[in-house]
Amino acid sequence: MTTRPTRLPATADAPPSPDGHPLRRSTDPAPHPLRRAEDRTPPPCTVSLVVPARNEARNIPWVFEQIPDCVDEVLLIDGDSSDATVRMAAECMPGVRLLPQSGPGKGNALRTGFLAARGEYVVMMDADGSMSPAEIPHFLHFLQHGYDFVKGSRFVAGGGSLDLTRIRRLGNRGLLSVVNRLYGASLTDLCYGFCAFRRPFLDQLDLHAVGFEIEAEMIVHALRSGLRIAEVPSLELPRRSGSSNLHAVSDGTRILRTLLSERPGAHPRVPARSAP
Incomplete structure (x- = not known):
């Protein structure tokens, strides 16, 4: 894949997003002590895009067509698909890295x-x-520009959802209130898996979750570790084809259990046996 590093303008403290959308900040980054005032354009960094997929052959072409040139590698993690997901990914993007996941979820x-x-x-x-x-x-x-963990939000100006059911909205709101209360945070979205982070902080994220609760686990561990978090507006679109693997009630219950087990003062959790 042709590499075209992003070179985005920087501003002091809290830069606006490239399209002018406002930023919802959770933790402000400290200024870099060695950076000169006139040298605010950061060097380009390599970018990996991780895409978990299970029976998404009909959606892969649209997703891969939209990937910007700033992405250096794409990893499609196949969840034992019974359709042509793997073959379609290889056909749409010959350079894609195809990996089977080591367990379910x-x-x-x-x-x-x-x-x-x-x-x-x-x-x-x-x-x-x-x-x-x-x-x-x-x-x-x-x-x-100084943040360690960036998450999409459907509930800040410029974001939204065309696919959020009433029960999912209520569940997200309730679980979000638990996180904000436990950690003194002011996040606006929780159950949304569009995120980015600096790879050196993967150890601090300390991920063990097996299912959809991993999205909440990531955010909780980022908060607990003191990472600098930013929320950016994101628009959730309707699924293009097929049916979701998410089960609102059962997965919501798993997320709540994860939040309670991770609450400050709780006993340390034994790592999941299926962790790779």
């Missing part, structure tokens, strides 16, 4: 991809077409 797929990623920045997104790869430069913009 989205969490296992993401951890497999994170450990294999070689880029300095790691971006994660779904393969169902509900997230636009065209938004990736917005995430990289804030990683390049």
Whole structure:
């Protein structure tokens, strides 16, 4: 794949996103002590995109067509698909890295991809077409300007959802209130898996979750570790084809259990046996 590093303008303290959308900040980065005032353009960094997929052959072409040139490698983590997901990915992007996940669940797929990623920045997104790869430069913009973990939000100005059911909205709101209360945070979205982070902080994220609860686990561990977090607006699109593997009630219950087990003062959790 042709590499075209992003070179985005920097401003003092909290830069606006490339398209002018406002930023919701959770933790402000400290100014770099060695950076000269006139030298604010950060050097380009390599970017890995991790895409977990299970039976998404009909959605892969649209997703891969939208991937911007600032992405240096794409890793598709296949969850034992019974359709042509793997073959379609290889046909659409001959340079894609195809990896089987080592166990069941989205969490296992993401951890497999994170450990294999070689880029300095790691971006994660779904393969169902509900997230636009065209938004990736917005995430990289804030990683390049001092933030460690950047997450998409459907509930800040410029974001939104065309696919959020009432029960999912209520569940997200309730789980988000638990996180904000436990950690004194002011996040606006929780159950949304469009995120990016600096790969050196993967150990601090300390991921063990097996299923969809990994998205909440990442955010909680980022907060607990004191990482500098930014939220950027993101538009959730309807799934382009097929049916979701998410089960609102059962997966919501797993997320709540994860949040309670990770609360400050809780007993340390035994790592999942299926961790790669």
